[in-house]
Amino acid sequence: MNIVILERGTIGMDVSVDLLKELGDVTIYENSKVIQVAERVKDADIIIANKMPLSRHTLKDASKVKLIAQFATGYDNVDINYCRERGIAVCNISDYSTPSVVQHTFALALYLGEHLPYYDDYVKNGSWAAQEGFTHFHNTFYDLAGKTWGVVGMGNIGRKVAAVASAFGCRVIWASTTGSKRDEGYEQLPLEELLSQSDYVSLHCPLTKATRHLINADTLKLMKSSAILINVARGGVVDNKALTEALNDGVISAAGLDVVEGEPISVNNPLNSIKDSERLIITPHMAWGSLEARRRVVTEAYENITAFLRGEKRNRII
Numbered sequence: 001m002n003i004v005i006l007e008r009g010t011i012g013m014d015v016s017v018d019l020l021k022e023l024g025d026v027t028i029y030e031n032s033k034v035i036q037v038a039e040r041v042k043d044a045d046i047i048i049a050n051k052m053p054l055s056r057h058t059l060k061d062a063s064k065v066k067l068i069a070q071f072a073t074g075y076d077n078v079d080i081n082y083c084r085e086r087g088i089a090v091c092n093i094s095d096y097s098t099p100s101v102v103q104h105t106f107a108l109a110l111y112l113g114e115h116l117p118y119y120d121d122y123v124k125n126g127s128w129a130a131q132e133g134f135t136h137f138h139n140t141f142y143d144l145a146g147k148t149w150g151v152v153g154m155g156n157i158g159r160k161v162a163a164v165a166s167a168f169g170c171r172v173i174w175a176s177t178t179g180s181k182r183d184e185g186y187e188q189l190p191l192e193e194l195l196s197q198s199d200y201v202s203l204h205c206p207l208t209k210a211t212r213h214l215i216n217a218d219t220l221k222l223m224k225s226s227a228i229l230i231n232v233a234r235g236g237v238v239d240n241k242a243l244t245e246a247l248n249d250g251v252i253s254a255a256g257l258d259v260v261e262g263e264p265i266s267v268n269n270p271l272n273s274i275k276d277s278e279r280l281i282i283t284p285h286m287a288w289g290s291l292e293a294r295r296r297v298v299t300e301a302y303e304n305i306t307a308f309l310r311g312e313k314r315n316r317i318i
Contacts, residue, residue, distance in 0.1 A: 001023055001024030001025070001045045001046055001309075002024060002025050002027070002043055002044050002045045002064070003020065003023060003024045003025065003026045003027070003044065003045065003046045003047075003048065003200075003305075004026075004027045004029070004040060004044040004046070004047050004048065005017065005020070005026065005027070005028045005029060005048045006029055006032045006040060006041070006047065006049045006050070006052045007029070007031055007047065007050045007051060007052060007071065008028045008029060008030050008031075008033045008036065009030040010031075010050045010051065010071060010291065011050075011071055011289075011294045011297050011298065012032075012291075012294050014291065015291070015294045015295055015297075015298060016298070017158075017298055017311070019298055019299065019302045020048070020296035020298065020301065020302055020305075022099035022300070022302075023046075023305055023306065023309070024045070024046070025063070027040075027044075031220075032052050034052065034053060034058075036052070037052050037053065037058040038057070038058045038059075038060075038061060038062075041054075041058065041059065041062045041065065041085055042061045042062050042063075043062075043064065043065055043276060044062055044064065044065050045064050045067070046065070046066065046067045046068075046069060046305060046308075047062075047065055047067070047068045047069070048068075048069045048071060048301060049068060049069075049070060049071065049077065050070065050071040050072050050077070051077050052077060053077050053079075054068055054077060054078045054079065054083075055078075055079040055082060056079060056082045059067075059079075059082065059083075059086070059088070059096045060293060065086075065088055066088065066089065066308075067088065067089045067090075067091070067305065067308050068083065068088060068089070068090045068091075069091055069301050069304050069305055069308075070090070070091065070092040070093060070301075071093070071297050071301060072092060072093060073092055073094055073095075073096070073097070074092070074206075074276070074299075075090060075092050075317055076153065076207075078090055078317075079318065080171070080318060081312070083318060086198075087302040088314060088318075089308060089318060090316070090317040090318050091304040091308065091314065091315045091316050091317060092315055092317060093296075093297055093300040093301065093304070093315060094156075094315060095156050096293055096296040096297055096300055097157075097287075097289070097290075097293040097296075098156050098157050098160055099160070099290070099293070100287060100288055100289060100290035100292070100293040101157050101204075101232050101287045101288055101293070102157060102160040102161050102164060103290070104162060104232060104258060104283070104286075104287035105157075105161050105202050105230055105232050105287070106161075108230050108232075108256030108257075108258070108281060108283070109200055109202070109228060109230055109256060110254075110255050111256065111281055112228050112254040112255075112281060113141060113142070113144070113200075113228060113254075114141045115141055115194075115278055117201055117277040117278050118138065118139050118278055119136075119139075122136060122138070122277045131286050138271045139278070143169070144165075144168040144169060144170055145168060145169030146169060146170075146171075146172070147170050147171070147199040147200065148170065148171045148172075148173060148197050148198050148199050148200075149161075149165035149170040149171070149172050149201075149202070150172075150173050150174065150175065150195065150197065150198030150199065150200065150201045150202070151165075151172060151173070151174040151175075151186075151202055151204060152174070152175050152177065152191065152194065152201065152202070152203045152204065152214070152233075153175075153176075153203065153204035153205030153206070153233065154174045154184050154186075154204075155174065155204060155205075157232075157238055158174065158202075158204040158205075159184065161202055161204065162174065162184070162185075162186055166186075167198075170200075171270050172186045172187075173186060173187045173188070173189050173194050173197060173198065174186050174187070174188055174189070174194070175188065175189055175190060175191040175193075175194040177191075177205040177206075177208075177210060177211050177214065178210070180316050191214070191219070192222055194220070195219055195222040195223045195227075196223065196224070197200045198223070198224070198227060199224065199226065199227055200227065200228050200230065201223065201227060201228070201229050201230065202230040202231075202232065203215070203230065203231045203232065203233040203238070204232065204233050205233050205234075205237060205239050206233070206234065207233070207234035207235075207236045207237055211233075211234075211236075211237050212235050212236050212237070213236070213238070213239040213242075214238075214282075215229065215231075215237060215238040215239065215243065216239040216242045217239065217242040217245070217246070220242060220243065220246040220251050220252060221246075221251060223252050224252070224253075225250060225251065225252065225253065226252075226253050227252045227253060228253055228254045228255065228256065228257070229243070229252060229253070229254075229255040229256070230256045230257075231255070231256070231257045231258065231259055231314055232259065232287045233259065233300075234259055235257075235259040235261040235262065235263060237258040238257070238260075238261075239261075240260055240261045240269055240270055240271050241270050243255060243271065244270040244271050244273065244274060245252070245270075247274055247279050247280055248274070253279070254278065254279050254280065255279070255280050255281075256273070256280075256281045256282075257280070257281070257282045257283070258282075258283045258284075258285055258286065259285055260282065260289040263284075263285055264284065265282070265284075291309075300315070
């Protein structure tokens, strides 16, 4: 088997991919550009990818390809209809990053909710050492216990976030982005009601036509002025321009983002204009990537490929 890894760097160089070398002759590219994809996969039997587009254009000369194995849960980079026409199997990896994303959700929330940038700077700039009293309270912070935490998208990650928020003593409410109604053990509300009631809103939904700019100028105005928004879903779920304006105008208190529209972030993204880390923290799409999660990616890709070679369907999209 000729196996091509297009984006080895997306799982970090501190994670070994040697396990995959047991499956055949492996060609590894740390990163790839779109214009390089067609040439790099033309002799591949199996392609391992993450974000690079695998479409009619990039696959048309790859006559031998039998399987596309994603280093991810998402597969919007793959033209599923074209692969179905060609009889190319596609598999992804599910639920590998849940602990990491849940952990990061609360890291962002606590960083903002407890005004940690301010208090850290207060100590490091010498202000604490110069004062008389032993403690200092300037920016008020509150217990999570008793607050309302709104979860948008109750999948694997949303459920774990809900459980952790409950453990903190929060009242948890949730909203579906598909219109489905089901018993998740928490009160389900329409999005508009969830936004108006929540002290914290965390987004855990996929990016679809229905969820693009789900959080926009109108929906932001429904939120409490003291509310904190957390987006660890997809950048396009939030209108970045509208969020920038909402933060500048005090429509909501703060936002913690691991994803933005257009990644890596564009120098023209309006969010770049906000330098106050008490109002906005942005991390570079790394919530999913604990060391353990990235190791699981390699192991799961290996298991998906070995299952395919045995004629079994494991994590198959098609």
